[in-house]
Amino acid sequence: MLKDENNEWINVNNEVNDNKEIYNKAKNRVPKVLLSASNISISFSQYSKGLKKIVLNVVENLDLSVHEGEIVAILGSSGSGKSLLAHAILGILPGNSVLKGEMEYNGQILDQKLKEELRGNEIALIPQSVDFLDPLMKIGDQIIGDIEDEKEKEEKRKEMIKVFKNYDLREDTAYLYPFQLSGGMARKVLFSIALINNPSLIIADEPTPGLDEKSLNETLNYLKIMANEGKGIVLITHDIHAAVSVANKIAIFYSGYLIELNETKNFNKNGDKLLHPYTKALYKSLPQNGFQLFEGSQPMNIEIENQCVYYDRCNQSIKECKYSNPELTEIGNGMKVRCHRLDNTYLNNK
Amino acid sequence: MAKLKADKISFKYSGNNKLILKDLSISLKDNQVKGLVGESGSGKSTICKILAAYEDNFQGKIQVDGLSTNSKFNPIQLIFQHPEKTMNPKWKMKQSLEESWSADNDILEKFGIKESWLNRWPNELSGGELQRFSIIRALNPKTRFIIADEITTGLDAVTQVQIWQLLLSIAKERKMGILVVSHDKPLINEICDEVVYLNDINNV
Secondary structure (H helix, E strand, C coil): CHHHHHHHHHHHHHHHHHCHHHHHHHHHCCCCEEEEEEEEEEEEEEECCCCCEEEEEEEEEEEEEEECCCEEEEECCCCCCHHHHHHHHHCCCCCCEEEEEEEEECCEECCHHHHHHHECCCEEEECCCHHHCCCCCCHHHHHHCCCCCHHHHHHHHHHHHHHHHHCCCCHHHHHCCHHHCCHHHHHHHHHHHHHCCCCCEEEEECCCCCCCHHHHHHHHHHHHHHHHCCCEEEEEECCHHHHHHHCCEEEEEECCEEEEEEEHHHCCCCCCCCCCHHHHHHHHCCHHHCCCCCCCCCCCHHHCCCCCCCCCCCCCCCHHHHHCCCCCEECCCCCEECCCCHHHHHHCCC | CCEEEEEEEEECCCCCCCCCEEEEEEEEECCCEEEEECCCCCCHHHHHHHHCCCCCCCEEEEEECCEECCCCCCCEEEECCCHHHHCCCCCCHHHHHHCCCCCCHHHHHHCCCCHHHHHCCHHHCCHHHHHHHHHHHHCCCCCCEEEEECCCCCCCHHHHHHHHHHHHHHHHHHCCEEEEECCCHHHHHHHCCEEEECCCCECC
């Protein structure tokens, strides 16, 4: 299945290649860093019994960057903090949260004010499902948004029709309500909303679960096309298969920590170029890669006390793992891993 | 040998003239793991609901061992994709479980459920943990067939293996039959003995 998909995208690339001028331009351009996040931590303060305040750390010490034309997949199971990162980028974290660290967008420091300015325009979100739309508002109105100026509105409308055409949506889709959309149309509408203002950075939050093979390939193909147009894409997913099919690099989240950043091409064969034991487990437990059983479950960030996040489940832990949480270490080529057994996991496979 | 047989099932939703299922026949034997595959909208979830008696306004008949299934407890149990939607948010996990049967410690342990979880509310558990509960809930001793409608779709690969290996081993132990609905072809190939393809309307 993978191979077919790749072939399909090679075709997409060829189309771009046909236009030599564009291709050469793209080739000579050094991809610009769109978004860089460093040392990001997210915590929530909660009141437990009475007035006792507790602080829950949910994402810690995260570093990540996205270039133009690049798809970065963030892979992790539910509760690993991957959606929170998306919310942090968009500036829509809930009120009781504290965000620390630095984020830059296009060289500018991305603070709350800039986030509010950019979201919906420069930075767009593709949400998980049509449930994120207003059920009482027609699709067209939701896509165009609240614009008072008639002339501007008309322009937006034209823009919308253009986007609809790209996705084979009929013009009169604009007059439907969300509940009247079929699953496939709904997905196209969500993509249209994200693309209407021609954003440079797109955050796709779990766009694929529960899709049949045809719709899955279609959705992934849309993302691939956007990346070919030079947009940067953050694909948040728990579907390794989807991540491997389209992403340039894959970041693995576990209990709020980035535990590995690896190139997509290393997710192949028996996975021995993968770095972290959890990533290996994730890969080997896929039905097509052996369906191997690994015990245990992801601990909550709060349950970890000064030990490796994966210590309880790891089958190759050493003494150190019990007493300190390893740092995220760069091992070249932009690959990073958070493991005390760096020497064993990486060098042995080299 | 127990056998579940659905014969010539036709179905449309009320207020809508479009037939979702037309003369669909499907069978499941005990000890059998059968995959059901098809595009979105081909009626997979609908046939699941009909088999488990969530919909009764259909044509055709459903029989277990040649008898229709109108006993108080349905031997055909359905497990859904979204466990969080199937739990009563106002009930603690214990109560949700006991509604079906009082599961013994043995099975709870097998599924790695800690005793403290029983006193939690559904929103205090992760998707994988909730799905374990909804599977145990379906594993009443009287259950003979399990209909698994995308039960691991929202879960990571490691949890997926954990859940399937458990369910398959218990099914084997109890000689149950399982109907597996999923879009994940590699998964279907891995766990099923036989696969049925459901086309849009004129099926199988």
